[in-house]
Amino acid sequence: MQDTVCCxxxxxxxxxxxxxxxxGIQSLGLCALGHAYYSSIRSQxxxxxxQMKAKSTSAKTIPFKKAYEEASSILSSSQRPLLIGxxxxxxxxxxxxxxxxxxxxxxxxxTASFEYGQLRQHKLVGGETxxxxxxxxxxxxxxxxxxxxxxxxxxxxxxxxxxxFPTGEKIPEGRESRTVAVLDIRQTESMRLANHQLILExxxxxxxxxTTLLTEIKGTTGTPPVKVGGIPAIEFLSFAKxxxxxxxxxxxxGNGLLHSPHASKTLPLLSKVARVLNKKxxxxxxxxxxxxxxxxxxxxxxxxxxxxxxxxxxxxxxPRPYKSVFKGLIANxxxxxxxxxxxxxxxxxxxxxxxxEKIPLITxxxxxxxxxxxxxxxxxxxxxxxxxTGVVYRMDGSAVPVQPITKPPANIPTEVQVLEQLxxxxxxx
Amino acid sequence: MVDKKLNPMxxxxxxxxxxxxxxxxxxxxxxxxxxxxxxxxxxxPPLHENPQYATxxxxxxxxxxxxxxxxxxxxxLDDTMCTGCGNCVVVCPVDASAEPxxxxxxxxxxxxxxxxxxxxxxxxxxxxxxxxxxxxxxxCRVCEQGCYVKAIEIW
Ligand code: SF4
Ligand code: SF4
Ligand code: SF4
Ligand code: SF4
Numbered sequence: 001m002q003d004t005v006c007c008x009x010x011x012x013x014x015x016x017x018x019x020x021x022x023x024g025i026q027s028l029g030l031c032a033l034g035h036a037y038y039s040s041i042r043s044q045x046x047x048x049x050x051q052m053k054a055k056s057t058s059a060k061t062i063p064f065k066k067a068y069e070e071a072s073s074i075l076s077s078s079q080r081p082l083l084i085g086x087x088x089x090x091x092x093x094x095x096x097x098x099x100x101x102x103x104x105x106x107x108x109x110x111t112a113s114f115e116y117g118q119l120r121q122h123k124l125v126g127g128e129t130x131x132x133x134x135x136x137x138x139x140x141x142x143x144x145x146x147x148x149x150x151x152x153x154x155x156x157x158x159x160x161x162x163x164x165f166p167t168g169e170k171i172p173e174g175r176e177s178r179t180v181a182v183l184d185i186r187q188t189e190s191m192r193l194a195n196h197q198l199i200l201e202x203x204x205x206x207x208x209x210x211t212t213l214l215t216e217i218k219g220t221t222g223t224p225p226v227k228v229g230g231i232p233a234i235e236f237l238s239f240a241k242x243x244x245x246x247x248x249x250x251x252x253x254g255n256g257l258l259h260s261p262h263a264s265k266t267l268p269l270l271s272k273v274a275r276v277l278n279k280k281x282x283x284x285x286x287x288x289x290x291x292x293x294x295x296x297x298x299x300x301x302x303x304x305x306x307x308x309x310x311x312x313x314x315x316x317x318x319p320r321p322y323k324s325v326f327k328g329l330i331a332n333x334x335x336x337x338x339x340x341x342x343x344x345x346x347x348x349x350x351x352x353x354x355x356x357e358k359i360p361l362i363t364x365x366x367x368x369x370x371x372x373x374x375x376x377x378x379x380x381x382x383x384x385x386x387x388x389t390g391v392v393y394r395m396d397g398s399a400v401p402v403q404p405i406t407k408p409p410a411n412i413p414t415e416v417q418v419l420e421q422l423x424x425x426x427x428x429x
Numbered sequence: 430m431v432d433k434k435l436n437p438m439x440x441x442x443x444x445x446x447x448x449x450x451x452x453x454x455x456x457x458x459x460x461x462x463x464x465x466x467x468x469x470x471x472x473x474p475p476l477h478e479n480p481q482y483a484t485x486x487x488x489x490x491x492x493x494x495x496x497x498x499x500x501x502x503x504x505x506l507d508d509t510m511c512t513g514c515g516n517c518v519v520v521c522p523v524d525a526s527a528e529p530x531x532x533x534x535x536x537x538x539x540x541x542x543x544x545x546x547x548x549x550x551x552x553x554x555x556x557x558x559x560x561x562x563x564x565x566x567x568x569c570r571v572c573e574q575g576c577y578v579k580a581i582e583i584w
Contacts, residue, residue, distance in 0.1 A: 015535045015538075026547075026548060027549065028536060028547060029535075029538065030548075030549055031512060031514055031546070032511070032513045032549040032550060033513075034549065035513065036549065152512070152514065156513060160514055160516045165519040165520050166519055166532065167534075175520060176461065189577040190577065193575065193577070
């Protein structure tokens with residue numbers, strides 16, 4: 001078996017091994033999701049040939065050359081193309097995407113714009129310093145918070161590898177040396193591991209909880225209410241006391257907090273809580289539980305190349321931030337889209353997906369999806385990290401190089417190769 | 430932990446909770462080590478001497494007696510429920526000594542551990558090493574308590 005780095009989710013586990021056998025994949029250390037990700041390279045449904053289809057007809061197989069030609073002709077005749085996706089691909093692919101967007105005067109956007117990009121303004125990626133390292137959290141964090149996220153379901157190895165169970169420099173006893181709090185609006189599997197299992201009121205429990213917590217840690221005394229965001233005062237106070245006594249606090253938050261209707265209030269509040277704790281010499285870091293292996297890298301790439309973290313409009317030079325791809329789609333601003341390694345039609349809210357569906361789509365994908373089904377041109381690609389090399393940025397922003405363990409079947413190109421082909425076809429057209 | 434079964438918290442609640450330190454540690458530490466069978470109940474004098482703790486003493490005794498005599502015990506893992514999270518690998522004290530990196534969160538890669546995650550799910554590869562079996566016969570349950578999805582069953 002060969003050492004490998006898993007790109008199945010944003011944890012990007014680098015302590016695992018896998019091997020391709022005649023019957024499938026053998027692996028050590030990969031969680032169920034990771035193993036399924038590796039096994040997908042042998043899936044029956046894997047896309048192997050390029051496809052093309054006119055609207056409301058069925059797709060037909062075409063040679064790769066024809067696919068590049070078709071795709072580049074759609075892109076070059078487009079007045080306003082949208083280039084979107086990127087988070088499941090190594091950072092090299094993002095850089096190429098940005099270059100392509102520039103030459104096409106299009107809009108480049110990534111899943112970051114709705115995943116977590118907006119958090120930077122609240123300094124919610126990494127707290128005050130903007131840098132966090134999962135290894136530091138493993139070594140130092142004696143107070144772990146999961147808020148609005150259920151890692152048991154979404155990031156299987158997060159708790160065992162970095163946050164709840166492992167021992168570390170200042171964490172001699174592993175789980176026993178840490179206090180763990182899980183906050184959500186329902187009972188979750190992750191709560192099984194928590195000292196503080198806090199089920200917040202659906203309505204605006206998180207906002208109430210954070211407001212009261214902020215007063216508490218600022219030392220402003222008042223009469224605490226009977227319940228705080230749906231949580232009995234005694235439980236709230238015990239949480240508030242322990243978080244203030246901790247030596248190092250790591251707060252991981254997910255969609256429950258990010259996409260709640262109160263996010264515009266709760267996110268700044270969370271950021272303030274972190275700041276006050278830091279001021280009181282209780283180091284506190286905050287990290288969004290992003291989904292994809294390179295969710296962070298897409299922002300890094302865009303920031304490096306354009307100084308704009310996401311949603312970049314190349315219509316004029318220098319490029320400027322684009323208002324909102326969602327709004328742009330609804331307003332029919334785009335007349336073609338290049339989608340790389342993502343399935344927006346099954347992920348986006350229905351009205352936005354319907355707007356996207358209406359324009360010609362060129363999709364790079366490893367497997368069939370709702371999006372490939374609706375695409376004018378589909379180009380199959382190699383699976384990131386299993387069949388390709390590159391660098392991905394895991395959830396804490398650490399750059400992790402990945403190496404292939406096998407070659408893609410049937411001459412399937414990598415995303416880098418496809419984008420290079422498109423660029424050279426576009427130069428000819 | 431939300432387990433109803435024997436665990437340090439449960440034992441702690443039955444101890445005097447005075448932190449008198451006659452046992453050489455705090456009540457919580459004593460409870461933790463009692464659950465691991467690293468100390469004996471008689472090492473807590475107040476519990477035996479003060480009649481006000483008589484019921485608690487009886488309850489603790491009931492809780493820990495079966496494991497002293499445990500002839501039949503076992504650990505079962507239902508891999509159809511398992512997500513391969515690796516919590517069991519990392520918490521198992523046997524794994525920590527067999528392959529020290531597992532204690533700091535790394536995947537088990539050798540063939541010496543009790544648990545190893547293979548092809549996406551955990552397998553018990555050396556059941557006989559579990560501390561519940563002789564010669565240790567400890568009432569360890571940490572793997573069961575650490576499993577998100579209750580895939581591990583101990584009896
Ligand atoms: S936790 Fe994520 S990165 Fe780690 S093995 Fe599972 S899918 Fe792969
Ligand atoms: S001797 Fe008993 S009461 Fe005293 S600290 Fe130890 S466990 Fe607690
Ligand atoms: S019960 Fe056995 S297998 Fe489970 S953690 Fe304890 S020693 Fe390991
Ligand atoms: S803790 Fe449970 S779910 Fe996680 S690997 Fe072990 S048996 Fe599977």
